[in-house]
Amino acid sequence: MRTTVLLLFVTLTTVSAEPRPVNYDEAKVPQYTLPDPLANCPDAETWRTRRRTEILKLFQAQMYGHSPVRPAQVKYEVTSLEMNALSGRAVRQEVTMHLFGVPVRLLVYRPANATKPVPVFVGVNFMGNHTVSTDPGITLTPQWMYDTKTKSAALIRPDAQTRGGNASHWPLENILARGYAVATISRTDIEPDYADGWKHGIRGAWLQQTGKAAFAADDWGAIAAWAWGLSRALDYLETEAGIDAKRAIAIGHSRLGKAALWAGAQDERFAIVIANNSGEGGAALARRCFGETTAIINQSFPHWFCANFKQYADREEALPVDQHELIALLAPRPVYVASAAGDGWADPRGEFLALQGAEPVYRLLGKPGLGVKEMPALNQPVGQTLGYHIRTGKHDVTGYDWEQYLNFADQRL
Numbered sequence: 001m002r003t004t005v006l007l008l009f010v011t012l013t014t015v016s017a018e019p020r021p022v023n024y025d026e027a028k029v030p031q032y033t034l035p036d037p038l039a040n041c042p043d044a045e046t047w048r049t050r051r052r053t054e055i056l057k058l059f060q061a062q063m064y065g066h067s068p069v070r071p072a073q074v075k076y077e078v079t080s081l082e083m084n085a086l087s088g089r090a091v092r093q094e095v096t097m098h099l100f101g102v103p104v105r106l107l108v109y110r111p112a113n114a115t116k117p118v119p120v121f122v123g124v125n126f127m128g129n130h131t132v133s134t135d136p137g138i139t140l141t142p143q144w145m146y147d148t149k150t151k152s153a154a155l156i157r158p159d160a161q162t163r164g165g166n167a168s169h170w171p172l173e174n175i176l177a178r179g180y181a182v183a184t185i186s187r188t189d190i191e192p193d194y195a196d197g198w199k200h201g202i203r204g205a206w207l208q209q210t211g212k213a214a215f216a217a218d219d220w221g222a223i224a225a226w227a228w229g230l231s232r233a234l235d236y237l238e239t240e241a242g243i244d245a246k247r248a249i250a251i252g253h254s255r256l257g258k259a260a261l262w263a264g265a266q267d268e269r270f271a272i273v274i275a276n277n278s279g280e281g282g283a284a285l286a287r288r289c290f291g292e293t294t295a296i297i298n299q300s301f302p303h304w305f306c307a308n309f310k311q312y313a314d315r316e317e318a319l320p321v322d323q324h325e326l327i328a329l330l331a332p333r334p335v336y337v338a339s340a341a342g343d344g345w346a347d348p349r350g351e352f353l354a355l356q357g358a359e360p361v362y363r364l365l366g367k368p369g370l371g372v373k374e375m376p377a378l379n380q381p382v383g384q385t386l387g388y389h390i391r392t393g394k395h396d397v398t399g400y401d402w403e404q405y406l407n408f409a410d411q412r413l
Contacts (some may be wrong), residue, residue, distance in 0.1 A: 007208075017123075020289070020290065022293075030289055034357055035320065037291060037360065037361050038364065042276055043318075044364050047361065056329055059321055062312075062319070062321070063321070065219050065223040065305065066219060066226045067228045068228070070235065074098065074235065074236075078093065079092040079094045085112075086133075088174060090109045091109070092108070092135065092138075094106070094107055095236060097233070099205075100200050100209055101318060102189070102208075104190055105186065106242075109133075109180075109183075110176070111179060111180075114242060116244075117242055117244035118335060119244050120181040120182065120247070120248050120249065121180055122246070124185055124187050124226050124259060125185070127162070127165060127166050128158055128186045129166075131163065132166060135164075140380045141158075141189075143189075144188055146192060147181045151199075153197070153200065155220035156229075163225065178406050178410070183243075185233055187256065190226050191203055191225045196296055198215075202225055204406070217306060218306050220249070220306075221305040221306050221309075230263040236272070237321050247271050249270065249272040249405075249409055250270040250272070251405065252276065253277060253278075254346075259281075263339045265326055271334075274337075274338075274405050276334075276338045277339060277395050277396070279343075280294070280297050281323075283326075283327065285323055285347070285350040285357070286316045291344050291345040291347040294312045294319075295314045298313050308336050324354040324355070324358045327354055331358065331361045331367065336353075336383070336386075336408050339352070339389070340390065340392075340393050340394055341393065342392075342394040344376060345395065358386065368384040369383075369386045372386065377389065379391050387404070387408045
């Protein structure tokens with residue numbers, strides 16, 4: 001079976017070497033029919049016992065790949081603890097999780113004045129834990145960096161001047177003041193983000209431990225690896241007395257928003273999932289062929305998804321699932337999806353329509369969905385159990401976005 005799939009992959013990727021031109025015109029969106037998430041599913045019990053599992057398996061086999069189960073034993077090493085971080089406003093903790101022998105560093109901030117366990121935002125960061133804050137106490141850890149000129153990677157310790165370089169994505173003081181903790185890990189610890197990055201991350205270590213010569217066509221890609229890392233972070237947070245792990249919120253931006261959605265789909269311990277500008281392979285409908293497409297994403301980022309997904313390049317209509325069903329897998333838990341008006345690449349309308357497409361499952365499970373028929377105006381959040389906004393600006397995470405996420409979490413938790 002797997003040999004046949006791999007042969008199909010070779011044939012189709014050869015034919016689709018040049019993706020179709022990028023479409024930003026609504027008039028050129030092809031006619032499409034979305035798969036029915038409730039096909040042959042008359043009631044909530046059937047969804048829980050059969051239909052949800054069917055859809056999850058399709059995503060595993062055809063898109064994200066199968067991830068390993070939780071390791072029987074994981075070594076956690078607390079490497080630092082500061083009770084008066086951020087001028088006394090936070091408790092800062094650094095923990096190294098050894099996953100298949102790979103050190104994955106978890107950074108946790110929680111409000112210093114908390115008198116009971118607090119809910120927590122759990123997310124993967126782009127450029128290293130030290131970039132989420134200018135806090136000098138965050139350890140600078142070596143990272144695998146890829147040089148596009150030499151086509152090689154090297155393990156490099158970041159320069160101290162890079163501290164806080166991505167702090168705008170993580171407004172820690174505001175989050176802490178609202179009574180939430182933050183737990184984050186670097187994508188480079190889990191898997192560096194380039195085609196051969198798996199050799200220096202947990203997928204490579206897993207492959208070596210399993211004794212397999214190569215990844216199967218339905219083995220996990222980098223998106224699934226980052227998602228798996230979020231679940232392993234939650235494993236640790238369940239052991240922390242100051243954290244209410246039953247109120248954990250998976251969050252991510254762009255490619256890491258895709259990972260947050262996939263983490264929440266597989267791991268029902270996440271109480272809320274938030275995807276910011278996640279686009280193709282995240283919250284946006286693939287069948288709209290608007291902005292980034294299956295062909296483009298597989299050509300540009302061949303490591304993100306399992307090999308089976310490549311057979312759908314420029315063949316979105318052949319996909320057995322679409323992203324409204326990914327959101328449906330999160331039901332009945334709250335989900336917030338956010339878009340940006342200047343981010344046509346991520347297809348904001350496709351993200352909104354995916355939420356609408358998931359609504360029947362939420363209603364079947366007794367929860368309201370968005371509660372609106374039309375896409376809202378700019379900077380006008382809408383929704384109930386499913387939340388959405390499209391803001392002014394470009395592909396980014398802003399203070400406005402975080403304000404909506406905190407409000408949504410306040411209301412749903």
